[in-house]
Amino acid sequence: MNRVNGYARVSTEDQNLHMQQLAIEKYASEQNMELILYVEKISTSKTERTELTNALKAAATGNRFVVYKLDSLARSTKELYQLPDEMMQRGIDFVSIQDSFDTTIPTVRAMFGMLTVFAGFERDIIQQRTKDGLDAVRKRGR
Template identity: 40%
Template sequence: MDLDTQDLLDPVGGGGALIGYARVSTKGQKLDRQIAALEAAGCQRTFSDKKSGKDTEREELWKALDYLREGDTLVVPSLDRLGRSIQDLITIVAGLRKRGIGFRSLHEALDTTTPGGRLVFHVFAALAEFIRELIVQGTHEGLAAARARGQRLGRPPAMTEEQIRHARSMLADPEASISSIAKLLGVSRTTIYKYVPELRAGHRPTMAAASRAELESS
């Protein structure tokens, strides 16, 4: 057995206190059943949040993580009570492992203080990494295919070709201000300067230039 495999099977945590964490999504939901299950599992202390799993401000979870010491085990009623996603779950449990703290989920019968439990969790982590790589690969392939079809990628331009033509035509009138033209077209002065570059050099399009540009674009 190589070192990596042996490290995989070595249990982490255990022997210390069992600390519970429970969570419900809304204030109207009850924590009683989760807390009872954690107490029945032998938890000496339980922290609980009444917030959505998508809410990063899970104060009681952070208190629980801070309270845990090496050798302790964090116990949850089920995996979905702890993490917002599989990646969030893996990140939290990996952080516990580095501190020598175990993790146990009652519903899934997952216990990282045992070799089998640690093996299952490593499979979860590998699967999450595989899915992430597939998503990245699919994104790159989709972008490459779009470029091959000649599709424009990224943000759409702030001004359309028609708006630019209108801007040049109106700028040919010396009495029309750049601010009023920008307001009329629904863009900023900065955008006008960006799409009509001769303005940056202090030159306004002439009527002849505007007409020529109109003919070239038609």
């Protein structure tokens, strides 16, 4: 069944999730899709984001993974590329409401594919530079 797996997160206990929850609920309602909402109050610097893990595990082919803003999903640019890419490989669409990012739209899906290629290229360049630097240090006897 097509459904929305929503994920809302704030960094501290003092912050309020209400606006994110309302936006995700409205999105699911407008799409006539069932909503399962995962919420947590935890900093992205924490390694264990249990509800994010649960939401990703529960998402299935044909589902949409919806967040209010991209920064509630990822702690780094690398993770921001990886998570939606993994979702798309599993047949899960990704939507960020506030950022107008929606992989159900073919042009956005194509753009994301190009960004993923560039991210991979950047990663390869960094690895090559690191290898070259280590080789240079070894040649100098260190």
